[in-house]
Each structure stands twice: as structure tokens, then as C-alpha cells.
Amino acid sequence: xxxxxxxxxxxxxxxxxxxxxxxxxxxxxxxxxxxxxxxxxxxxxxxxxxxxxxxxxxxxxxxxxxxxxxxxxxxxxxxxxxxxxxxxxxxxxxxxxxxxxxxxxxxxxxxxxxxxxxxxxxxxxxxxxxxxxxxxxxxxxxxxxxxxxxxxxxxxxxxxxxxxxxxxxxxxxxxxxxxxxxxxxxxxxxxxxxxxxxxxxxxxxxxxxxxxxxxxxxxxxxxxxxxxxxxxxxxxxxxxxxxxxxxxxxxxxxxxxxxxxxxxxxxxxxxxxxxxxxxxxxxxxxxxxxxxxxxxxxxxxxxxxxxx
Amino acid sequence: xxxxxxxxxxxxxxxxxxxxxxxxxxxxxxxxxxxxxxxxxxxxxxxxxxxxxxxxxxxxxxxxxxxxxxxxxxxxxxxxxxxxxxxxxxxxxxxxxxxxxxxxxxxxxxxxxxxxxxxxxxxxxxxxxxxxxxxxxxxxxxxxxxxxxxxxxxxxxxxxxxxxxxxxxxxxxxxxxxxxxxxxxxxxxxxxxxxxxxxxxxxxxxxxxxxxxxxxxxxxxxxxxxxxxxxxxxxxxxxxxxxxxxxxxxxxxxxxxxxxxxxxxxxxxxxxxxxxxxxxxxxxxxxxxxxxxxxxxxxxxxxxxxxxxxxxxxxxxxxxxxxxxx
Numbered sequence: 001x002x003x004x005x006x007x008x009x010x011x012x013x014x015x016x017x018x019x020x021x022x023x024x025x026x027x028x029x030x031x032x033x034x035x036x037x038x039x040x041x042x043x044x045x046x047x048x049x050x051x052x053x054x055x056x057x058x059x060x061x062x063x064x065x066x067x068x069x070x071x072x073x074x075x076x077x078x079x080x081x082x083x084x085x086x087x088x089x090x091x092x093x094x095x096x097x098x099x100x101x102x103x104x105x106x107x108x109x110x111x112x113x114x115x116x117x118x119x120x121x122x123x124x125x126x127x128x129x130x131x132x133x134x135x136x137x138x139x140x141x142x143x144x145x146x147x148x149x150x151x152x153x154x155x156x157x158x159x160x161x162x163x164x165x166x167x168x169x170x171x172x173x174x175x176x177x178x179x180x181x182x183x184x185x186x187x188x189x190x191x192x193x194x195x196x197x198x199x200x201x202x203x204x205x206x207x208x209x210x211x212x213x214x215x216x217x218x219x220x221x222x223x224x225x226x227x228x229x230x231x232x233x234x235x236x237x238x239x240x241x242x243x244x245x246x247x248x249x250x251x252x253x254x255x256x257x258x259x260x261x262x263x264x265x266x267x268x269x270x271x272x273x274x275x276x277x278x279x280x281x282x283x284x285x286x287x288x289x290x291x292x293x294x295x296x297x298x299x300x301x302x303x304x305x306x307x308x
Numbered sequence: 309x310x311x312x313x314x315x316x317x318x319x320x321x322x323x324x325x326x327x328x329x330x331x332x333x334x335x336x337x338x339x340x341x342x343x344x345x346x347x348x349x350x351x352x353x354x355x356x357x358x359x360x361x362x363x364x365x366x367x368x369x370x371x372x373x374x375x376x377x378x379x380x381x382x383x384x385x386x387x388x389x390x391x392x393x394x395x396x397x398x399x400x401x402x403x404x405x406x407x408x409x410x411x412x413x414x415x416x417x418x419x420x421x422x423x424x425x426x427x428x429x430x431x432x433x434x435x436x437x438x439x440x441x442x443x444x445x446x447x448x449x450x451x452x453x454x455x456x457x458x459x460x461x462x463x464x465x466x467x468x469x470x471x472x473x474x475x476x477x478x479x480x481x482x483x484x485x486x487x488x489x490x491x492x493x494x495x496x497x498x499x500x501x502x503x504x505x506x507x508x509x510x511x512x513x514x515x516x517x518x519x520x521x522x523x524x525x526x527x528x529x530x531x532x533x534x535x536x537x538x539x540x541x542x543x544x545x546x547x548x549x550x551x552x553x554x555x556x557x558x559x560x561x562x563x564x565x566x567x568x569x570x571x572x573x574x575x576x577x578x579x580x581x582x583x584x585x586x587x588x589x590x591x592x593x594x595x596x597x598x599x600x601x602x603x604x605x606x607x608x609x610x611x612x613x614x615x616x617x618x619x620x621x622x623x624x625x626x627x628x629x630x631x632x633x634x
Contacts, residue, residue, distance in 0.1 A: 044422035051419055052433045058490060059436075061458040062448045076461050118342035125339035131332065141343065144351050148550050148612060150588050150605040152354035154361060154598050158368055159354075178346025209335050238441040240553040245593055257443040257553075264447055264561045272451050279444040290439045294432060301494050302501045 059283075066276035073272035087277040094274060097281065099252070100259035107172050107243070107255060108236035114176030115183050115232040116225060122179045123187035124213045128199060138188070145181045149241065157245060167248030172236070183228045189303060190224035191217055227300030230293055237286060256282050362603035367596045380603035391604070393579050394587040397481065401551050401583065402615070405485045406544035410537065413492045417499035431500070438493030446557035449487040450474065454562075474562035477580035484581065487554055495540045502533040531628040538627045542619055549612045552585040559586065584608060 065073050066087055068080040091097065125131075126138050160171040194217060202212045218225065240257040247253055254262070260282055264275055290297060337344075362380055364373035384391045420430055437445070452459045453473040460470040473483040506529060514524050530537075563576040574590055575582025588608070592601035 041423070044419075045426070047419045048423050048426070048430045051416055052430060055434050055437055055490065058448055058452055061452055065451065065458075074456065076456050078458055078461060118346075121339040122343040125336050129332075129336055129339070131336045137340070140347070144347070146546060146612070146616065147351065147355070148605065148608055150550070150585060150601075151358055151609050152350060154368075154592055154602050154605070155354035155357035156350065157593075158357075158598070159349075161368070175346065175350055177342065178349065179343035184343065209339070213339075234439070238443075240443050240556070241589075244556075245589075257441060260447065261443050261557050261560065264450070264557070265563075268561055268563065269454065275447055276451060279447045282444040283440050286439050286441060287436055290436065291432070294435075298431075298435075298497055301497045 062276050063280055065272055066274075066280050068273045070271060070273055073276070074270075084273070087273050088281070091274045091277045091281070094271075095259060095263050095278065096251075097256075097259070097278065100254055100256045103169065103253055104237060104255040104257075107169050107239075108233050110173045111176035111236040112229050112233045114173065114178075115180045116229050118177050118179045119183040119187055119228065120218065120225065121213065123184045123191055124209075124217060126184065127188045127191040128194075128212070128217060129209060141181050141184055145185070153245060160246060166246055167250035167253060168246075169253055171246040172239070172242050176232070176236075180232065183232060186228055186231075186300065186303060187221065187224055190221050194220050223296060223299060224303070226293070226296045227303070230289075230296055231300060233289075234286065358602040358605060361599050362606050364599045366599040368598045373599065376599065380600045381607070383600070384603060384607065390579070390582060390587050394575075394582045394584045397575075397580065397582055398549060398551065398584040400481055401484070402545055402548040405481070405488060406541070406548045408485055409488050409492055410495060410540050410544060412489045413495035413540070414499050414537070416492065417496045417503055420496070420500050421503050431497075434496060435493040438491045440491065442553040443557050445487060445491060446554040447561070449483065449490070450558055450561045453483050453486070474558060475577050477578040480558070480562075480577055480580045484554060484558065487558075495544075498536050498540065499533065502536040503529070506532040534627045535629060538619075538623050542616060545615050545619060546612060549608060549615070550585055551583050552589070555581045555583050556586055556589075 061078070064078065064080055067083045067085065068077070068087075069082075069084050072080065122141075126134060126141070156171070157166070160166055163170075165171050165174075198216055198220070199212055202216050207215065238257065239255070240261065243253075243255045243258045244261075247258060251259075251262075260275075260278055263278060267275065361373060363375065363377060365371075365376045365379070366373040416434055420427060420434070423430065440448070451457055454460075455470075455472040455475065459473075463470045471479040473479045510528050510532070511524055514528060519527070559574055559576045559581040574586060584604070585608075588601050588604045591597045591604065
């Protein structure tokens with residue numbers, strides 16, 4: 001008991017000393033300091049709001065223009081009158097948007113499945129199995145990311161010509177099933193953070209490497225796998241260069257990127273309202289996806305930047 | 309556990325060990341196989357093939373490659389004005405555009421660290437443009453920055469001169485930089501994470517010493533986040549040299565009335581958006597000069613590598629790694 005009271009006494013002293021040395025700012029704050037802090041909060045939020053307006057206003061103008069008449073979209077007006085909702089129907093009559101969307105979904109969907117299926121085992125071998133030359137191979141994987149696509153595009157194009165794949169979606173989908181350097185990198189970084197004990201436990205139980213990958217690592221790495229899948233889906237959805245090179249002049253396989261670009265080139269500077277309506281429809285699915293999967297996106301990006 | 313070589317048991321053990329090693333090699337090969345096939349198919353063969361093509365005249369379909377020695381390279385450096393034009397435009401993006409974007413990303417990330425509440429909402433709003441597909445974003449800016457577009461309407465309202473962005477060779481590249489700044493979210497997220505990671509006690513110590521805000525920024529913030537600035541700079545340079553989609557869409561979409569195909573509007577206005585990769589694309593897939601395009605690709609590769617290595621070489625002078633030197 002004496003010890004407890006001693007401690008209490010000492011704490012009391014400390015507390016009193018604190019009051020003297022560093023007054024608790026919340027209680028003893030003079031009105032001037034409070035006002036200053038309030039002004040700072042206002043300033044901080046004002047700046048944040050200014051940036052918010054900068055980032056959001058392009059969307060507002062694009063959406064507003066997509067609802068204007070053709071004539072009005074060419075004028076300096078910013079607000080549509082009347083609201084011409086029919087633009088969103090008209091654009092489907094002008095362009096086979098549903099087919100473009102279908103092609104885009106097929107490309108992005110299959111490429112995502114391919115990248116995840118092929119990159120997980122590679123990342124596993126590069127992080128959880130010890131073997132000679134592992135580090136060197138990992139460096140080669142990283143190095144392939146630095147190679148500009150332009151260096152390999154001509155021979156690849158010629159390979160796909162020979163396979164008869166130009167004018168189909170195969171040149172875009174098939175390579176995804178052979179590992180993607182960025183995805184391998186990201187998954188490896190994440191796999192390395194999983195404690196060795198969990199793997200050892202499974203190994204003692206007689207699990208082979210495939211079982212360990214499937215039952216231990218994949219289960220624990222779901223967020224990283226989700227991030228990789230999302231990045232790949234987004235990459236394919238947005239990809240313009242690939243579909244442009246491999247379309248072989250066949251509009252049947254155009255994705256939204258290529259279809260929309262061609263639509264604009266034909267109606268250059270005239271049908272702004274319909275072009276903006278088409279852009280909006282191209283953006284909206286991805287923005288909705290982002291709002292739902294925001295956490296995985298942000299964490300994935302942070303993982304690449306901070307640990308990379 | 310005494311190991312006596314030559315006894316039958318040791319031989320047995322040795323055989324077992326070998327079998328296990330073989331099994332392991334097999335397992336590793338199986339796990340690595342997607343990448344091994346992809347590496348040979350999509351990297352090794354195409355790299356050697358394009359290096360070979362770069363010394364040939366080759367249109368890909370009708371003729372076989374014909375050895376031309378250094379002709380492609382000589383032609384590129386001495387006779388092709390578009391090569392120099394496009395290289396100059398590309399360097400403009402790398403030297404002016406990329407640093408501007410990194411600075412802007414840093415500024416936005418810093419503004420995000422200020423408010424105590426609502427940071428999540430602001431971050432989402434700032435990041436959404438990054439999600440917009442490149443073609444859609446380029447189309448949006450093709451409209452926003454056109455002569456009578458909303459952006460100029462706003463500038464006009466504030467009595468700021470209104471350039472005709474996509475029709476004026478002096479303003480088309482700045483327009484593209486604005487487009488890039490709109491989608492600066494990824495760098496911003498990385499900077500934000502780094503800024504929030506700077507130990508608070510460093511700032512407190514500086515406060516006690518009476519440091520000004522600017523001094524704290526220069527002496528604490530910048531060194532502490534220099535690894536991620538470096539990372540963004542490397543990525544920015546690599547991608548800057550490969551800048552394609554936005555410029556292609558805007559060049560093709562802003563071309564003059566006489567231009568009916570994308571190719572005749574390349575680099576519009578007046579070659580100011582003719583970037584290296586666009587000229588390479590035109591040479592490869594519109595003119596079918598596969599040999600020449602391959603030579604251009606290798607020159608690009610060498611330039612990218614040289615710039616990346618140079619950047620890495622400078623890094624130990626200004627990049628500060630916590631927990632040790634270099």
C-alpha cells in the first residue's frame with residue numbers, strides 16, 4: 001500500500017509539474033489562439049475544397065454538355081436548356097456501343113483471370129520457395145517492366161499475323177495467361193509479408209507446395225490478389241495501344257477505347273454532345289467499380305510505392 | 309548422425325537427397341512455367357527479332373527482311389525530320405511535363421494532409437479522375453480546352469487571355485500537361501502515404517529550434533519523402549518516353565478540316581503533338597516500315613535506359629534513405 005500511495009503521490013507531482021510546464025492547450029487556450037486555430041481549419045478546408053473543385057469540375061462540364069443539343073454544345077453556354085436526355089439513346093444508334101462494351105468486357109475479364117491465375121504461382125515461387133538463382137530471376141522479371149512495349153511490338157505483331165490472330169481479341173487475351181511482371185512484383189511483395197511459421201506448420205503437416213500456396217498463401221493474400229485483379233482489369237479496360245495495333249481494321253473487335261476514338265475522329269469538333277455522352281458511359285462503370293473497391297485500389301498503390 | 313561416406317546407408321541418403329533436389333527443381337519449374345514461356349515468347353524472341361529487323365528493310369508481309377546494315381539508323385539521324393521533331397516533343401514532356409506533374413501531385417498530397425476531418429472524402433474526389441480511361445479523359449479535355457470550351461469560358465470570365473489550346477502549337481503540349489495533372493492520383497496517393505509517415509517529433513524538434521514552415525519543408529519533409537519522389541521520377545521518366553494514347557487521341561481529334569484519317573492529322577497542330585511513339589506507330593503500322601520502326605524502338609530503349617541510369621546515379625546525392633546510408 002505505501003508503494004501505491006507513493007506512486008500516486010509521484011504521479012500527482014508529475015501532473016502538477018505538467019500544469020506548470022506545459023498547460024493543457026484545450027483548457028487554458030485564450031480566445032485569440034482558438035480563433036487562430038479556427039481560421040487555420042477554415043484555410044485548410046478552403047484549399048482542399050479548391051482542389052476538389054478543380055478535380056471534379058471537368059466531370060460536371062462533360063455531363064452537362066452530354067445533355068445539350070448539338071447546336072448548344074458548340075456555343076459558349078455552360079448550362080443545358082433544354083436537357084436533351086435523348087443523347088444517351090441517340091449515341092447507341094450512331095455507334096455499336098454495346099458491341100464495343102462486350103468486346104471490352106471480354107478482353108478485360110479474360111485478361112484479368114489470366115493474369116491472376118498465371119502470376120500467383122510465379123510470385124509464390126519467387127517468394128516462398130528457396131532456390132538458387134531466385135534473386136536473379138526476380139531482377140529479370142523487374143527488368144521486363146522497363147522494356148518499352150515498342151521494342152517488342154513489331155515481332156509480336158508478325159507472330160500474331162502468322163497465327164491468324166490479327167483482327168481478333170486473342171493477341172490481347174492470350175499473353176495475359178503467361179504472367180505479368182507488375183502483378184508478379186506486387187504479389188511477391190505481399191507474399192513476403194506472410195509469417196514463415198504458418199507455412200512451416202503446413203509443411204510439417206505434409207502439405208506440398210501447391211497445397212501451401214492454395215490453402216495458406218492465397219487465402220491470406222486475398223486483398224493483394226484483389227488489387228492485382230483490379231489493376232489488370234483497369235489496365236485492359238483502358239488499354240488503347242493494344243486494341244489499336246491488333247484490330248487489323250476489323251471494327252467488329254473494337255473495344256470502347258478504339259471505338260470512341262474513331263467516333264471522335266469522324267465527328268471531329270461537331271457532335272460534342274454525343275461524344276461527351278459516349279465518354280460518360282465509358283467512364284461511369286469504372287468510377288462505380290472504384291467507389292466500391294476503393295480500399296483495395298489505394299492499398300495496392302501504396303504497396304507499390306512505399307515498399308517498391 | 310555420424311556420416312561415413314561409402315556405407316550403403318550414406319549412399320541411400322545421398323540418393324534420397326538428390327531425388328528431393330530433383331523434385332524441388334521440378335516444382336520450381338512448374339510454378340515458374342507461365343512466366344518462363346511468356347518471357348521467351350513475349351520478350352526474348354521479340355527482342356532479338358526486332359534488333360535484327362532494325363538492320364533490315366522489311367515490310368513484314370510481302371518481302372522477307374533484306375539486310376540494310378546501318379541504313380535505318382543513318383536515315384533516322386540524318387534524313388528524317390520527324391524523328392528529331394518527335395524526339396524534341398518527347399523530351400519536352402519528360403523534362404517539363406513530368407516534373408510539373410510530380411510537383412502538382414506533391415502539392416495536392418500536402419493539401420490533403422492539412423484538414424483533420426474529411427480527408428477520406430477529399431482523397432476520393434481527387435482520385436476519381438485517375439480512374440477515367442485515357443481515351444475518355446483525352447476526349448473530355450479535347451472538348452474542355454477547345455477554343456469555345458468551358459475552360460476558356462472561365463478564363464474569359466476572369467479576363468485571362470484564352471489560348472486556342474488544340475489549334476495552337478505553342479499551347480497544345482501545356483494542354484496535355486493539364487490533362488496529365490487531372491489524373492495525377494496515383495502519385496498523390498504515394499506522396500500522401502509518405503507525408504503521413506514522416507515522424508512528427510522531427511517537426512516538433514524543429515519548432516523548438518524556431519524553424520519556419522519553409523525551412524521545415526526543405527530540411528525535413530523533402531529529405532524524408534525523397535525516396536518516393538525518386539520512385540515517381542523514375543516511373544514518370546519511363547512512362548513519359550512512352551507517352552502515346554492521350555496525344556494520339558487529341559492529335560487525331562483536333563486535326564484540320566482536310567484531314568479525314570487519323571494519320572494525316574498526326575501530331576496536330578503543326579507537329580506539336582507528334583511524340584516519338586506516335587511517329588514510331590505511324591512508321592510501323594501505317595507505313596509498314598517494320599525495319600525502320602524497330603530501329604526507332606531500339607533507339608528509344610537506349611535513351612530510356614540512359615536517362616533512368618542517369619537518374620539513379622544522381623539519386624545518392626539527393627535521396628535520403630532512413631536507417632542507413634544508401
